[in-house]
Every structure is written in C-alpha cells, then in structure tokens.
Amino acid sequence: MDSIEEILGELPLPPYVTAEDVGFAIKAVTVHAAEQWPDGQRCRNDRAVHPCRLYRWGRRVLDQRGLTDRQVQVLIAEQEAPQP
Template sequence: MDSIDEVLGELPMPPYVTAEDVGFAVRAVTVHAAEQWPEGPRCRNDRAPHPCRLHRWGRRVLDRRGLSDRQVQALIAEQEAPRK
C-alpha cells in the first residue's frame, strides 16, 4: 500500500450498489489498470502502486454486486470497445 493510501484509507462503498455504481466501477477498473514499471506494477493513470485506491474500490463494488470475473471482463471489454 502506498503512503498516501495509509493516510487517506479506502474509498467508502455505496450503501447499496446500483447499475450506475457498476458503470463507475467498471470505468475505475479500466482507467486504473496495471502497467509494468521497473519497480513493479503501477496504476497507468496515477502511477501509484497497483492496485491503486480507485481500482480497489471498483473491484469491491463489482464484487459486492455479485459479478463473476467473466462478467467483469465482459463489462471491461465493452467499456474499451471503440464507439461507432
């Protein structure tokens, strides 16, 4: 965990997870994906050690919604697909 994470702690979870929360969570996981650096995996958005706070929050939201890894991967692929 990064030193800023120790100070700020985890992002709070919504009281119940809505479809809108799932959209935000997929975006967080997509934008805050891992990127390999010489010192190890880092968030490609903010360069914090991966998984960063927003990536962890997104995964917790998706887990609480009860989505399987396959469903999460499908949502991420949909998010990353080029728009027509």
Template sequence: MDSIDEILGELPLPPYVTSEDVGFAIRAVTVHAAEQWPDAVRCRNDRAVHPCRLHRWGRRVLDQRGLTDRQVQLLIAEQTAPQR
C-alpha cells in the first residue's frame, strides 16, 4: 500500500449495491488494471502500486454484489469489447 493509501484509507462502499454501482465498479477495475513496470506492478491509470484504491473499491463492490470471478470477467469483456 502506498503512503497516500495509509493517509486516505479505503473508499467507502455504498450501503447497498445497485446495478449502476456495478457499472462503476467494472469501469474502475478495467481502467485501474495492473501494468508491469521495472520496479513493480502498478496501476495503468494512476501508477500507484497495484491494486490501487479505485481497483480495490471496484473489487469490493463486485464482491458485495456476490459476483463470481467468471461473472466479473464477462462484464469486463463486455466493457472492453469494441462498439459496433
């Protein structure tokens, strides 16, 4: 965890997870994906050590919604598929 994470802490979860929250969470996980750097695995978006705060928040929201890893992967694939 970066020092900024220690200061700011975790992002709060919504009281109950709606389908809109799931969309935001999938977006957070997709945008804040892991990327290999010479010194460490870092967030592709903000260069924080992976998983960054937004990636962790997204995963926690998806876990709270009860989605399996397979379901999450399918939602990510839908999000990243080219639009026709």
C-alpha cells in the first residue's frame, strides 16, 4: 500500500449493493486492473501499487453482492465487448 493509501484508508462500501453499484464496481475493476512494471504490479490507471483503492473497493462490492469469480469475469467481458 502506498503511504497516501495508509492515510486515506479504504473506500466505504454502500449499505446495500444495487445493480448500479455492481456496474460501478465492474468499471473500477476493469479500469484499475494490474499492469506489470519493473518494480512490480501497478494499477494501469493511477500507477499505485496494485491492487489500488478503487480496485479493492470494486472487488469488495462484488464480493458483498455474492458474485463468483466466474460471474465477475463474464461481467468484465461484457463491459469490454465492443458495442454495436
């Protein structure tokens, strides 16, 4: 964890995870995915040590919603699919 993340802490979860929250979480996990750098994995969006705050928040929301890793992968694939 970067020093700024130690100060800021974790992002709070919504009290009830809605379908809209799941959409935001999938976007966070997709945009803040890991990217390999010479000093290790970093967030491809903000270059923080991976997993960054938004990636962790997204995964926690998806876990709270009860989605399996397979279901998350399907939602990510749908998010990344070209739109007609």
